[in-house]
Amino acid sequence: xxxxxxxxxxxxxxxxxxxxxxxxxxxxxxxxxxxxxxxxxxxxxxxxxxxxxxxxxxxxxxxxxxxxxxxxxxxxxxxxxxxxxxxxxxxxxxxxxxxxxxxxxxxxxxxxxxxxxxxxxxxxxxxxxxxxxxxxxxxxxxxxxxxxxxxxxxxxxxxxxxxxxxxxxxxxxxxxxxxxxxxxxxxxxxxxxxxxxxxxxxxxxxxxxxxxxxxxxxxxxxxxxxxxxxxxxxxxxxxxxxxxxxxxxxxxxxxxxxxxxxxxxxxxxxxxxxxxxxxxxxxxxxxxxxxxxxxxxxxxxx
Ligand SMILES: [Zn+2]
Numbered sequence: 001x002x003x004x005x006x007x008x009x010x011x012x013x014x015x016x017x018x019x020x021x022x023x024x025x026x027x028x029x030x031x032x033x034x035x036x037x038x039x040x041x042x043x044x045x046x047x048x049x050x051x052x053x054x055x056x057x058x059x060x061x062x063x064x065x066x067x068x069x070x071x072x073x074x075x076x077x078x079x080x081x082x083x084x085x086x087x088x089x090x091x092x093x094x095x096x097x098x099x100x101x102x103x104x105x106x107x108x109x110x111x112x113x114x115x116x117x118x119x120x121x122x123x124x125x126x127x128x129x130x131x132x133x134x135x136x137x138x139x140x141x142x143x144x145x146x147x148x149x150x151x152x153x154x155x156x157x158x159x160x161x162x163x164x165x166x167x168x169x170x171x172x173x174x175x176x177x178x179x180x181x182x183x184x185x186x187x188x189x190x191x192x193x194x195x196x197x198x199x200x201x202x203x204x205x206x207x208x209x210x211x212x213x214x215x216x217x218x219x220x221x222x223x224x225x226x227x228x229x230x231x232x233x234x235x236x237x238x239x240x241x242x243x244x245x246x247x248x249x250x251x252x253x254x255x256x257x258x259x260x261x262x263x264x265x266x267x268x269x270x271x272x273x274x275x276x277x278x279x280x281x282x283x284x285x286x287x288x289x290x291x292x293x294x295x296x297x298x299x300x301x302x
Pocket of ligand 1: 100101102103104105106133134135136137138
């Protein structure tokens with residue numbers, strides 16, 4: 001995961017727009033009184049991300065203020081006065097080709113409040129707290145905010161996954177191709193830093209998500225593997241996967257596709273014909289004969 005560029009936006013202007021547009025005079029006054037506190041909360045937002053256990057909301061135990069701040073959220077709906085704020089956040093996803101920055105796979109379609117708006121309503125329309133995400137991640141993350149342990153997920157604008165490899169894929173080929181993803185802590189990695197990664201992957205159920213995505217990805221490439229094998233045998237397949245790896249290297253060491261391609265290259269069985277298990281059984285034997293010229297080639301049975 002590499003950090004998304006933050007949307008260019010004036011958050012204080014957005015706040016003032018929201019306050020001015022609230023219809024009820026008592027709500028406007030309540031928000032006007034709280035404005036200075038909200039602005040100073042904006043200024044310490046990054047400090048809060050680093051030490052969430054020690055920061056209360058400026059609206060803690062104030063039900064009316066909480067409701068007033070939450071009432072600003074609908075102003076971001078399309079065609080409402082802060083619709084341009086929503087659009088600016090969704091446009092930030094363009095830098096990830098509109099892939100969700102949390103799972104790096106699905107399409108962006110929603111705004112997530114990184115610090116949940118119910119717990120920190122002062123950030124309900126704060127641009128740095130609004131993350132473009134997919135429907136699945138939005139649902140799984142929900143109001144996740146582990147204040148007790150100070151463990152937050154990765155923040156799309158402020159956090160990068162490490163450059164060391166922590167995500168590993170293992171590929172096995174028996175009657176079927178199985179791909180498993182797991183997290184491994186590098187020896188020079190602190191337990192606290194690794195716990196944050198584990199939290200991110202657990203809450204978003206990413207190991208299982210990547211397992212399914214990886215199988216689909218590899219199955220879609222079966223024809224290409226067969227053609228590469230027909231041209232240049234095992235070396236052709238290794239070359240093809242190596243090219244795929246080079247093509248996605250820019251996404252970072254721990255991007256699931258890079259991890260998958262390294263796992264495939266590490267699996268001699270896969271490159272030597274195990275990929276044929278991706279085909280329906282009726283096609284396996286015939287294809288194996290064509291690609292290897294041998295009757296004894298991989299038959300789909302171990
Ligand atoms: Zn996602």
